[in-house]
Ligand SMILES: [Ca+2]
Ligand SMILES: [Ca+2]
């Protein structure tokens with residue numbers, strides 16, 4: 491009888507030990523899944539946070555990246571020329587009316603500005619400004635102030651902004667379907683549209699609106715390709 495009890499006791503201990511091992515394995519598995527899921531969530535969060543932004547790698551010769559807002563993956567931009575061609579080819583075509591419903595920002599571009607009102611001739615021609623007058627509609631408010639305050643620079647009244655459109659275009663490059671020279675970048679930093687008529691304008695966007703990022707954070711955003 492004693493032997494039998496000993497045997498049963500040993501068997502009980504074995505069962506207990508095996509149960510503990512299984513529990514440990516389960517806990518390890520579950521906790522590692524939690525860690526992995528948290529890491530994945532961080533990646534998603536950073537990619538989402540930087541969606542539509544232009545990034546400068548602060549640790550690798552200022553490499554440029556764009557986080558495509560459709561995929562939240564990063565795209566390598568080899569040069570301003572390359573970036574302009576690539577991002578223009580990806581631009582969403584939309585109407586002039588839609589573009590008009592987005593607030594406008596101005597880039598510091600060294601370019602011909604005949605009337606020195608702070609808006610280049612190229613841009614004035616796109617937005618209906620007079621390149622020979624600092625106050626196109628002669629209402630006492632200069633063109634630059636009207637543009638930055640969302641007033642009509644060539645007529646009375648304030649522009650009607652469309653917050654739904656601003657939300658849906660934030661971070662994208664858009665193209666006026668009726669005017670192939672009218673390409674705009676909607677910066678997620680200030681939700682304003684910036685005229686991108688060529689590589690020069692893209693370089694100005696980088697200087698004014700790009701965000702510095704280190705290698706580690708960059709590695710958390712999935713790369714396209
Ligand atoms: Ca001007
Ligand atoms: Ca003007």
Ligand SMILES: [Ca+2]
Nearest residue numbers: 625627629631
């Ligand atoms: Ca005016």
